[in-house]
Amino acid sequence: MVKMETGKLVVARVDGKSTVTRCFSQYPLKFIVPTKAGRSEADAVWIYALTYGGGIVSGDCISFDLTIDDGCTAVLTTQASTKVYKSVALKCSKQTMEARIGNDALMVVIPDPVTCFSTARYSQKQVFRIVSGSSLLLVDWITSGRHESGEKWDFGLYKSTNHIYLESKPLFLDTVLLEHESATSIAERMQCYQVIAMVILLGPKLKHIQDQVQEDVKKMMMEQLHMPSRTKACNSDRYTKPSLIASCNPFGPKGVGVVIRIAATTTESVYRFLQHQLAGLEPMLGLCPYQ
Secondary structure (H helix, E strand, O other): OOOOEEEEEEEEEEOOEEEEEEEEEOOOEEEEOOOOOOOOOOOOEEEEEEEHHHEEOOOOEEEEEEEEOOOOEEEEEOOOOEEEOOOOOOOOEEEEEEEEEOOOOEEEEEOOOEEEOOOOEEEEEEEEEEOOOOEEEEEEEEEOOOHHHOOOOOOOEEEEEEEEEEOOEEEEEEEEEEEOOOOOOHHHHHOOOOEEEEEEEEOHHHHHHHHHHHHHHHHHHHHHHHOHHHOOOOOOOOOOOOOEEEEEEEEOHHHOEEEEEEEEOOHHHHHHHHHHHOHHHHHHHOOOOOO
């Protein structure tokens, strides 16, 4: 049985402020909690999750859990894309995270994208346990790899599972699976798109962002449908595809959450989309996500 590498984080209120009260990690995972991130008046803790050597090696197993207590705000991010190196003997790199988010608490998960190198096999699972007053922002995305070197979607397996439970009952269950098949490769199925992404906005503290994103995505896609000549073309002689396409759908009772799904031809276009749509969080977080 493979020993899981573990980490643990607890964010609680100390002297009226969100504070990391427990922080543990071991190889190949490392947590960094800067003493200052963003404006001091914002009550938010920023946590950077790193992997030693700049990436996850074939066969690495990482698991960690987080607890965000009532009334706290915590941001989990990275300093660069999560690189997954090649598979040896068909081993799969695995990463699991479980988070509990308290009442009137906000958890923001805004990593840079996963990048799987040639032959890599990678599986991640993220489980969020919330209550009715919890708020969650989750960005989950993958890029095609080092396509300049010919490694465009050139990996064996990518699987990302996200489960959200409200009061122990399933609220959102989702899995993205990219795997080479005998008939078609991942690259053939993805065509010209280099990035796929999912963004979840959930809970009362993000209601204003939810409303704005839904309006913006609807307007953006309507403009692209009616003015195809302004879009950036994929490599096709028959028709033109937009450089970024997005859908936006509510989920849960009374539309408590919104899920945005994105496909794009460049990583930069997704960064710009996220910067623009999440800019309204700066007062709460002290920094604008993906600035």
